Amino acid sequence: MRLSRYFMPILRETPREAEIVSHRLMLRAGLIRQQAAGSFAWLPLGLRVLDKINRIIREEQNRSGAIELLMPTIQSADLWRESGRYEAYGKEMLRIKDRHERDMLYGPTNEEMITDIFRAYVRSYKELPLNLYHIQWKFRDEVRPRFGVMRSREFLMKDAYSFDLDQAGARHSYNKMFVAYLRTFARLGLKSIPMRADTGPIGGDLSHEFIILASTGESEVFCHKDYLGFDTPPADTDFDDVAGLQAIVDRWTSLYAATSEMHDASAFESIPADRRMSARGIEVGHIFYFGTKYSAPMKATVMGPDGQEHEVHMGSYGIGPTRLVAALIEASHDENGIIWPEAAAPFDVALLNLKAGDGATDAACADLYTALQAAGFDVLYDDRDERPGAKFATADLIGIPWQVVAGPKSLAEGKVELKRRATGERELLPLGDVVARLRA
């Protein structure tokens, strides 16, 4: 993409409304624009990041056996009356009437609707297990939206819903998502730690929040330091291996880890002092098992091998992609701007033409641009007629992992400079070596 033809409205100064670093940087780098309290337009650069995140989420959901569909944002109140939540859900639910005065709502979540879809088609235990997910906009009318997309009213959510014949099956479904989440966050360059979460009236141990560590995180977390060294389950993990998955989950839940709400000081104190870690974190995922909470009132049943109808055991599993964008920035930035992990970066390489308009420099950049694209890299080519300083500042701000800097000075020797955004390391290398170096 040629920057001169792109739409990337960066801000030199920080808008007043932004307090936390991710919000400031998202506005400055032209990722989002606020349209109302807790409601944001995703500008081209931000949308690229969101798409990258969604792609990884999809790959890992699919790998675990979950199946994607897409449900509407506007739902009928009738379904929610069936589950009893139309009355139970508070003012966070945005209630709407259509032209016929029918009660509608903008979905804050989709348990009722997915249960309706399930019960309409699934009759037999032989069709289980089943896990259906979608990535769809949600709306929760928060009393006080804040921190940009970290806590907005409209937000994107990947929500998956599992259906099983019994609790043992549901546990395995839960474990699949548990492992898929570990892999998803790891691929985004994040260290996530599953922490026991409140299971509400259901009880049991099947609810975890996935927390990533960031010094500016919203909540205080306490955990055993050894989690930092745990390996991520590999790509070839067998999701049908019940015992194997359980072993992974057991390991990842074997040590103490809790947010302040679930914190047990005495349990924490029993960890050797040098293994204790208290830090700040951001919740990026939440999974839980809730049994027959919806299948019972909504009569979602299947015929079991015993010839009896069984209410299915369900679980739901959420990740907030829009919130993840902010979380990535909170976890990775410096005073100059964003530092994207390669997997989520809007572009792979920023190509800086330090003297646009100069024949030799333009020609060298054009060649590099073509070669990098041919090699499969997403390249943002800064071909604007700007001073070098402005280009460096822009590239640092938007956080593209690699900068290829081409100016008359180095080109005179047939070389360009390669800078790694994360570390600031620079190296001079011959024009022809750039593609190979980036591939390494």
Added chain:
RNA sequence: CGGGGCGUAGCGCAGUCUGGUAGCGCAUCUGCUUUGGGAGCAGAGGGUCGCUGGUUCAAAUCCGGCCGCCCCGACCA
């Protein structure tokens, strides 16, 4: 929902206390010079001062009502 704060040019701000014809920086446009860490000079354009009543000869400024946004707390992915 309780407490606090802020609405003046695209962005960041001054001006409000003490009423008197709306200003600064950045950005934008034109021209020239410049080109390895947010350039210089010269010129230009851009504002119903959030909205609405009122007081006054006169309101960004004083008074009332409303709207929007932000921060802290309670609540949440």
